[in-house]
Amino acid sequence: MATISEQPATARPTxxxxxxxxxxxxxxxxxxxxxxxxxxxxxxxxxxxxLNAVQTGYILSAFAWAYVIAQIxxxxxxxxxxxxxxxxxxxxxxxxxxxLQGLTGLIMGLSAxxxxxxxxxxxxxxxxxxxxxxxxxxxxxxxASERGTASAIFNAAQYFALVSFSPLMGWLVHDFGWRTxxxxxxxxxxxxxxxxxxxxxxxxSHPSINAAELAHIxxxxxxxxxxxxxxxxxxxxxxxxxxxxxxxxxxxxxxxxGINVLTYFFVTWFPIYLVKERGLNIxxxxxxxxxxxxxxxxxxxIGGYVSDLLLKRTGSVDIARKTPLTIGMxxxxxxxxxxxxxxxxxxxxxxxxxxxxxxxxxLGWAIMADVAPKEAAGVASGVFNMLGNVGGIVTPxxxxxxxxxxxxxxxxxxxxxxHCVLTILAFVFIAGPFYRLSFAx
Numbered sequence: 078m079a080t081i082s083e084q085p086a087t088a089r090p091t092x093x094x095x096x097x098x099x100x101x102x103x104x105x106x107x108x109x110x111x112x113x114x115x116x117x118x119x120x121x122x123x124x125x126x127x128l129n130a131v132q133t134g135y136i137l138s139a140f141a142w143a144y145v146i147a148q149i150x151x152x153x154x155x156x157x158x159x160x161x162x163x164x165x166x167x168x169x170x171x172x173x174x175x176x177l178q179g180l181t182g183l184i185m186g187l188s189a190x191x192x193x194x195x196x197x198x199x200x201x202x203x204x205x206x207x208x209x210x211x212x213x214x215x216x217x218x219x220x221a222s223e224r225g226t227a228s229a230i231f232n233a234a235q236y237f238a239l240v241s242f243s244p245l246m247g248w249l250v251h252d253f254g255w256r257t258x259x260x261x262x263x264x265x266x267x268x269x270x271x272x273x274x275x276x277x278x279x280x281x282s283h284p285s286i287n288a289a290e291l292a293h294i295x296x297x298x299x300x301x302x303x304x305x306x307x308x309x310x311x312x313x314x315x316x317x318x319x320x321x322x323x324x325x326x327x328x329x330x331x332x333x334x335g336i337n338v339l340t341y342f343f344v345t346w347f348p349i350y351l352v353k354e355r356g357l358n359i360x361x362x363x364x365x366x367x368x369x370x371x372x373x374x375x376x377x378x379i380g381g382y383v384s385d386l387l388l389k390r391t392g393s394v395d396i397a398r399k400t401p402l403t404i405g406m407x408x409x410x411x412x413x414x415x416x417x418x419x420x421x422x423x424x425x426x427x428x429x430x431x432x433x434x435x436x437x438x439x440l441g442w443a444i445m446a447d448v449a450p451k452e453a454a455g456v457a458s459g460v461f462n463m464l465g466n467v468g469g470i471v472t473p474x475x476x477x478x479x480x481x482x483x484x485x486x487x488x489x490x491x492x493x494x495x496h497c498v499l500t501i502l503a504f505v506f507i508a509g510p511f512y513r514l515s516f517a518x
Contacts, residue, residue: 090290093283094218098227100276101211104168105234107269108207110242111175111200111262112140113344115193117246118255125255126181126189134477137345139194141469143201148466149317151205152459155213161277164210165270171203172266179259208442209458216446216454218280220297222389225397228443229381235340236373236436243348243366300451316453319516320460325448328508333441333465335500339409341472342493343369343432346486354486355421365425372429376436380405384440394447394511398440402504406497408434413494416487438500441465450514457514468496 115122115137123133154163178196181189211231219227242262249257280286280294280301295301320326351357351365380401388397412431415424441461449457476489 088287088289090293091285091287093286093290094223094227094280094294096276097214097218098230100273101214101231102234102237104269104273105207105211105231106238106241107262107266108171108204109235109238109344110246111171111204111266113239113242113348114175114178114246114258114262115197115345117243117348118250118258121250121255122181126193128190130481131477132190133349134473134475136190136193136197137473137477138470139197140201140204141341141466141473143198144205145201145463145466145470147202147205148209148459148463149456150459152209152456152462155206155209155459156453156456159279160210160213160217161274163206164277165274167203167206167210168266168270168273171200172263172270174200174203174263175266176260176263179256179263181256205459205462208462212442212445212449212458213454214277215442216300216449218294218299218301219446220294220299221447222297222385224446225384225388225440225443226378226381228446229377229384229439232439232442233374233377233381233436235344236370236377236432239343239366239370240374243370244364247364300454316450316456316516317460320453320457320514323514325508325511326457326460326514328503328506329441329444329448330461330464331507332500332503333461334468335496335503336406336435336438336441337465337468338472338496339412339431339435339493341469342476342489343373345473346476346489347428350486350489353480355424357421365421368425369428369432373432373436376405376433377439378436380437380440381443383437384443394444398444398447398511399505402438402440403501405434405436405438406501409438409497410434410494412490412497416490435497444504444511448511448514450516453516 122128128136151163151167174196178193181192181196184192212228215224215227215231245261246258249255249261278284280291280299291301321330347369348366351361357365384397384401387400388394391397409431411427411434414427418424418427442458445458445461449461472493475492476486479489479492480486
């Protein structure tokens with residue numbers, strides 16, 4: 078095969094970047110399915126292991142504690158050692174830790190609560206580089222006019238994970254027991270590691286890309302040399318306070334926290350809500366979770382496409398990103414209406430509308446690709462994901478206490494809906510205009 082420099086400039090562009098985003102989507106689907114394992118297995122596991130609502134809430138939050146703590150170190154590792162090496166190692170480790178959760182309750186002398194909390198905590202540490210890694214790959218492989226769609230695709234994997242894996246995990250729990258969920262998901266993750274290592278390269282050195290596609294990416298603002306070892310940035314702690322002192326970045330970070338409250342409700346308590354509050358069995362809950370998840374997936378794709386279309390037509394990043402985000406979050410407040418209805422089909426419909434809206438609004442990673450400083454992209458993304466995933470700590474615990482105190486999920490749904498409004502205020506009014514931040518002197 079001819080090298081990139083030897084290829085004719087008039088050649089039709091290859092489409093390697095589409096294969097890259099497809100792989101990122103698959104990896105992120107497995108990532109979110111691993112996060113949701115206890116939400117599917119939790120009802121049966123809690124009964125067998127004797128866990129109450131507050132203990133369940135803390136176990137569901139364990140992942141997010143570690144995920145938040147490890148975001149800045151994870152971003153620094155990505156900046157220092159590159160996405161391919163760090164991300165692949167992370168996938169392998171979190172997959173092994175997921176499989177180990179299936180041994181909970183089988184080890185004499187080790188509390189089930191301690192073991193589940195500890196292993197989910199370690200999974201959170203291992204998964205920390207995943208979304209900053211996704212953002213780096215999108216920034217490297219896609220021009221600005223395609224980043225909204227690309228980011229929406231990998232972000233929509235959080236919904237597709239439940240579309241594709243909720244029925245599978247529900248069936249595994251029902252027919253083979255809750256432990257098999259962890260063993261199957263761990264095995265899939267190890268397979269994904271091997272595929273990731275085979276396919277992921279820097280755009281500038283990928284063997285399948287041609288000069289025309291590389292030029293298309295670079296001319297559109299793609300950072301094609303980001304993953305090259307010669308241009309990797311050393312970690313600089315001074316970047317962190319600079320990010321936190323910037324009004325635009327602070328608004329983006331608060332907004333991502335607000336939207337993640339809805340995300341974590343869905344991947345932690347939602348199936349349990351369907352079982353405990355709405356009286357479904359685990360098979361029914363797994364099936365019922367599919368429609369809201371599918372709507373969230375479709376909303377994510379539509380939101381990304383519309384955002385990029387608006388960017389091409391208006392040239393305004395503000396209009397392109399904030400318009401779908403605002404509309405989507407307004408739709409997401411439909412989750413509050415579930416408090417006032419009894420029919421199961423109506424609850425699922427309202428949840429579907431809410432997650433369709435949340436999908437449309439899921440443009441945070443596209444915004445980060447637009448605004449993160451080139452010299453600290455990994456750290457900026459790490460801080461973004463760190464503060465955003467505080468919602469993963471707050472949500473499971475808060476809902477656990479709310480349910481324990483009130484005996485229902487009504488105030489829990491209001492709590493989630495209020496954060497949809499916070500998201501709009503943060504992205505639109507606190508952040509102000511979007512622009513590419515730079516620390517260069």
